[in-house]
Amino acid sequence: MPTRRNVLKAGAVAGGLLLASQLTRSGSPGAPTGVPAGANGISGGGSHDESHETHEDPPDDGSSSPPHSTLAPFSRPMPLSPTLRPVRRDAEADYYRITMAETEAEILPGMSTPVFTYEGYFPGPTIRAHAGRRVIVEQLNLLDRPTAVHLHGGVVAARDDGNPMDPIPPGGARTYSYPNEQAAAPLWFHDHAHHAESEHVYRGLAGFYLLHDGPERRLGLPGGKFDVPIMIRDAQLGQHGELVYVANNQPGRTTVLVNGVPDPYFTVDARKYRFRLLNAANMGFFRLQLSDGEFVQIGSDRGLLAAPYRTRQLYLSPGERADVVVDFSRYRVGGHVDLCRLATVDAEPVPILRFMVVPATHDPSVVPDHLATLPPVREPDVTRDFSLRTEGTAFTINGRTYDHTRVDTAVRWGDTEEWRVTNDDPMAHNLHLHLVEFRVVDRDGRPPDPGEAGLKDTVRIGPGETVRLRATFDTFEGRYVYHCHLLDHSSMGMMAVMDIGR
Numbered sequence: 001m002p003t004r005r006n007v008l009k010a011g012a013v014a015g016g017l018l019l020a021s022q023l024t025r026s027g028s029p030g031a032p033t034g035v036p037a038g039a040n041g042i043s044g045g046g047s048h049d050e051s052h053e054t055h056e057d058p059p060d061d062g063s064s065s066p067p068h069s070t071l072a073p074f075s076r077p078m079p080l081s082p083t084l085r086p087v088r089r090d091a092e093a094d095y096y097r098i099t100m101a102e103t104e105a106e107i108l109p110g111m112s113t114p115v116f117t118y119e120g121y122f123p124g125p126t127i128r129a130h131a132g133r134r135v136i137v138e139q140l141n142l143l144d145r146p147t148a149v150h151l152h153g154g155v156v157a158a159r160d161d162g163n164p165m166d167p168i169p170p171g172g173a174r175t176y177s178y179p180n181e182q183a184a185a186p187l188w189f190h191d192h193a194h195h196a197e198s199e200h201v202y203r204g205l206a207g208f209y210l211l212h213d214g215p216e217r218r219l220g221l222p223g224g225k226f227d228v229p230i231m232i233r234d235a236q237l238g239q240h241g242e243l244v245y246v247a248n249n250q251p252g253r254t255t256v257l258v259n260g261v262p263d264p265y266f267t268v269d270a271r272k273y274r275f276r277l278l279n280a281a282n283m284g285f286f287r288l289q290l291s292d293g294e295f296v297q298i299g300s301d302r303g304l305l306a307a308p309y310r311t312r313q314l315y316l317s318p319g320e321r322a323d324v325v326v327d328f329s330r331y332r333v334g335g336h337v338d339l340c341r342l343a344t345v346d347a348e349p350v351p352i353l354r355f356m357v358v359p360a361t362h363d364p365s366v367v368p369d370h371l372a373t374l375p376p377v378r379e380p381d382v383t384r385d386f387s388l389r390t391e392g393t394a395f396t397i398n399g400r401t402y403d404h405t406r407v408d409t410a411v412r413w414g415d416t417e418e419w420r421v422t423n424d425d426p427m428a429h430n431l432h433l434h435l436v437e438f439r440v441v442d443r444d445g446r447p448p449d450p451g452e453a454g455l456k457d458t459v460r461i462g463p464g465e466t467v468r469l470r471a472t473f474d475t476f477e478g479r480y481v482y483h484c485h486l487l488d489h490s491s492m493g494m495m496a497v498m499d500i501g502r
């Protein structure tokens with residue numbers, strides 16, 4: 001005779017099976033990146049076109065399919081990354097101390113997954129900074145390998161940029177100084193150690209760095225606990241819940257993690273929320289849509305858009321951010337609305353996060369029609385061409401893999417440059433420039449959509465596409481890198497050096 005406990009257990013198992021199928025469906029990458037034959041001995045691999053089906057066979061790397069969870073999907077709350085408190089403040093700066101160490105996270109319920117963390121959190125803690133006020137972070141490396149911390153989107157001196165060749169040795173510490181002399185923006189910090197950033201970020205070394213400023217605060221956007229960072233990535237989980245890292249194995253990374261766990265729910269008041277969406281995946285692209293309604297996009301990588309942009313879908317390549325507002329007063333209290341991922345523009349939406357709507361008391365927040373005045377896009381002093389291409393197992397920019405001793409691009413300080421970047425591969429890439437913000441001029445001659453027309457530091461470049469972008473190099477001098485932010489690609493050489501000088 002079945003006991004109540006057994007019935008519950010059976011229900012839980014059914015839920016687990018549902019989760020497993022969810023994970024499989026979530027596995028269709030938005031823009032498969034493909035695996036060149038012979039790369040790291042991986043056979044199979046993803047298709048090279050959005051319209052193709054994902055390869056469904058398990059990757060030939062000795063691991064098996066992800067374990068079944070004992071929980072039904074959307075029965076676990078979305079973890080919220082804690083905001084880090086400064087250890088000290090003075091007239092000059094806010095001081096933080098972060099320890100990098102290996103620890104364990106409960107990615108799947110009841111299972112311990114070894115992860116690399118900043119200050120013990122997976123994903124990392126959030127730093128909230130204010131424009132005009134310096135932040136100084138002491139990073140202590142208790143991992144068994146060198147690390148380098150890069151503030152993605154930060155206008156920082158070259159020595160503070162987390163240069164791949166200037167790492168923190170195991171047991172060592174280093175202080176990074178961030179001036180925050182730039183507009184409010186959703187930045188993030190992550191590892192950038194030479195050849196290893198891919199695995200380090202995959203294992204957890206990533207956190208939000210939200211920069212606020214006065215003009216943004218005066219807009220009256222949703223703030224405080226209604227301003228929520230959401231980090232989205234994919235992963236391959238082994239039988240014991242462990243993170244399986246196989247370089248360039250996008251088809252294997254079938255589990256989507258939202259703030260560190262698969263299929264969470266988030267309880268929202270029936271009012272407006274601001275979400276900082278970050279694609280922190282190594283290689284996965286995320287095309288996102290609500291199960292009902294639109295996003296109001298208010299910002300991109302490096303700051304607010306000029307005006308809110310209503311859009312049904314967002315499309316983020318690795319490293320890109322979308323700053324959005326969702327008004328839950330439009331939905332039925334007691335009901336839910338899902339954040340979904342789509343493999344293609346009109347594919348079946350697969351829920352990855354469920355918003356449960358509860359009553360709200362009062363919502364004083366607004367989304368003004370005018371958000372920011374963007375600097376004009378200047379005429380270029382110099383125009384350059386770049387080609388992203390794989391040759392065998394070499395991932396190259398203009399035919400060359402990364403060499404830290406070589407200057408690939410000498411930039412004159414103060415110049416505005418136009419870069420015509422062509423993806424000469426059948427797989428997707430993107431491009432991230434350290435230090436500078438840029439504007440997308442066009443994509444294959446077509447103007448960018450409004451969500452991509454603001455301040456950017458990372459841009460997706462589809463197979464065969466040419467993207468023109470313009471940047472003005474009028475802040476710091478020195479050597480910085482630019483690279484494909486599909487981190488498995490940058491780790492395998494798709495990175496180069498620019499030297500900004502007078």
Ligand SMILES: [Cu+2]
Nearest residue numbers: 429484486489
């Ligand atoms: Cu790439």
